[in-house]
Amino acid sequence: HLAAHPDAMSKQGPPAHFTASCLVLDQTGSRALLTLHKKAHAWFQFGGHFEPGDTDVHAAAQREAREESGIATLVARPELVQLDRHQLVGAFGRCREHLDLRFVAVADDHATHTVSEESFAVRWWPTDALPRDTRRDLGPLVALARSVLGLA
Numbered sequence: 001h002l003a004a005h006p007d008a009m010s011k012q013g014p015p016a017h018f019t020a021s022c023l024v025l026d027q028t029g030s031r032a033l034l035t036l037h038k039k040a041h042a043w044f045q046f047g048g049h050f051e052p053g054d055t056d057v058h059a060a061a062q063r064e065a066r067e068e069s070g071i072a073t074l075v076a077r078p079e080l081v082q083l084d085r086h087q088l089v090g091a092f093g094r095c096r097e098h099l100d101l102r103f104v105a106v107a108d109d110h111a112t113h114t115v116s117e118e119s120f121a122v123r124w125w126p127t128d129a130l131p132r133d134t135r136r137d138l139g140p141l142v143a144l145a146r147s148v149l150g151l152a
Contacts, residue, residue: 008099021100023045023081024069024106025107034131036122045138
């Protein structure tokens with residue numbers, strides 16, 4: 001995709017472009033911190049488009065997780081957990097498809113989260129009781145993330 005579209009790391013690039021996201025789990029891997037996305041009206045992991053200051057895809061995913069969760073101490077694991085391709089529905093402008101590079105981070109038990117401008121809400125969900133409409137998408141991501149963390 002990058003060979004055909006050198007600007008695919010940019011939101012202003014082709015309608016199908018790369019994004020970076022980060023699933024945040026608690027230390028036991030039994031809860032996931034999710035955001036209720038304003039544009040999609042659905043619960044997701046934290047993530048979004050690349051910005052000019054991002055040094056690499058890992059840094060972009062970590063920045064997104066920190067910005068959208070309000071937890072400045074989050075550190076995304078360096079391993080890519082999942083590459084997901086999904087079409088967008090809703091008020092996403094010219095964006096039609098995201099090629100999402102997904103990472104995982106573990107939140108400290110005492111970390112306090114906040115709600116960013118991009119979200120309606122941020123809350124912890126049990127990984128075995130994820131929001132109904134997101135189980136098909138988030139279930140495999142949670143399983144892969146738990147495996148990367150040695151919790152599966």
